[in-house]
């Protein structure tokens with residue numbers, strides 16, 4: 001619970017609710033004292049009509065203010081809940097971005113989506129209902145019990161004894177429900193992740209005839225979710241029953257003892273009636289808390305996972321500006337491990353400004369890992385990547401990436417138009433500049449043949465384009481970015497011989513005056529490079545050669 005209390009805006013909300021609870025306590029006492037006085041005056045005829053009239057007016061006023069305070073409490077709580085949701089979602093997204101693609105790739109997309117969307121939503125119940133409810137439950141019952149103790153010690157003692165017993169029972173049921181709520185959250189995450197994975201892998205599943213099996217697995221996950229949800233609801237009902245039973249029993253106990261003493265003449269009517277009216281008010285905040293209790297359990301389960309993600313350390317978050325002037329990049333004895341797996345071992349290489357390095361090696365040799373280090377998506381386990389003598393880990397990652405254009409092996413296109421996807425390279429580029437970049441990337445011809453030219457929708461992940469067309473759009477992005485360092489990962493692997501020649505010419509133009517790192521498993525690309533370095537099992541093999 002404590003981490004949830006540290007959420008932005010929760011403490012001020014709790015303080016505001018404590019103030020409201022104190023005022024509400026005064027109003028509750030005033031309201032029921034007036035009711036007791038009026039009833040006493042009407043039935044026992046001990047009050048003058050003028051006094052009764054003013055008591056009615058005062059009662060109406062108190063009732064109005066009390067209702068208004070409930071409204072105020074709901075509005076502040078709803079605002080705080082909306083603020084927390086927005087803030088937490090923003091922080092999660094920002095942190096996921098700074099953790100980089102390597103972290104996201106290691107997680108199931110559906111589970112992360114669930115965390116950001118539904119997880120943040122679950123905090124609403126905690127902030128909007130549970131926090132105000134628990135502050136009211138902490139302030140009102142003790143003050144009312146003390147008042148009753150003063151009015152009628154026996155009834156006060158009954159309340160002071162039964163109230164804590166109910167709270168303890170509630171806590172015990174809550175502890176049981178905690179595990180069920182955690183299981184519910186985990187199952188929901190798994191269900192969402194399975195669904196997203198199924199959608200993504202649908203062609204593969206259909207081709208291999210595994211779609212029905214997958215459907216059955218999804219149904220199984222859905223059934224598991226239904227079962228754990230029922231478990232959570234069962235404990236919620238149980239806590240509701242405990243509360244209602246306890247509250248009714250002790251109110252009845254107060255009523256019986258008060259009734260007997262009233263009958264014996266040991267208690268005046270007005271006082272006895274007031275005690276009877278205050279007993280349900282004593283239990284009302286506890287009952288409300290019981291009803292909102294499972295909202296806090298659900299929020300706690302989601303919160304634990306959120307804090308775990310927020311506590312993940314992001315790679316290289318230095319704040320130094322990128323050195324001015326031509327950039328000289330050096331890898332010094334760099335070793336990179338992914339958990340137990342060593343992808344690179346003692347790799348040293350230098351990229352002087354304006355040079356072209358071709359990194360070759362078999363599949364799994366560690367080529368993409370070099371690109372990841374250069375992009376700051378991963379940090380060396382040992383050794384250092386340096387830019388003009390400054391460690392890359394100390395540089396501001398966003399400022400560093402502004403100096404890089406990256407064309408990955410499988411370029412990602414966002415749902416949107418061709419123009420929007422190219423403009424990702426430089427959002428302030430004009431339409432003419434977009435077309436110019438497309439021409440340079442040899443993409444203009446195929447774009448001109450599309451139904452809506454630059455306004456054609458590319459579909460999810462560029463599904464309406466071929467692999468080669470997607471690559472050309474990614475190249476156009478890189479042209480538009482006009483960065484000093486260019487990283488090309490297997491740039492021509494998806495092309496036929498004719499297209500490869502054209503794209504290679506485009507790459508040649510793109511590389512002019514920049515530092516270029518080209519990754520390929522084919523050494524045949526060596527033409528036009530200053531250095532060729534071969535990686536083998538994560539180590540640098542003897543230099544293959546130098547080309548001027």
Ligand SMILES: Nc1ncnc2c1ncn2[C@@H]1O[C@H](COP(=O)(O)OP(=O)(O)OP(=O)(O)O)[C@@H](O)[C@H]1O
Nearest residue numbers: 338341343361362363364365366367368369370521
């Ligand atoms: N996120 C990861 N977690 C664990 N191991 C990884 C991860 N990414 C890569 N590896 C491992 O690190 C090694 C190097 O991977 P890398 O992607 O750098 O190779 P590559 O030379 O680019 O291969 P390819 O040419 O097939 O793309 C591989 O053995 C791979 O299994």
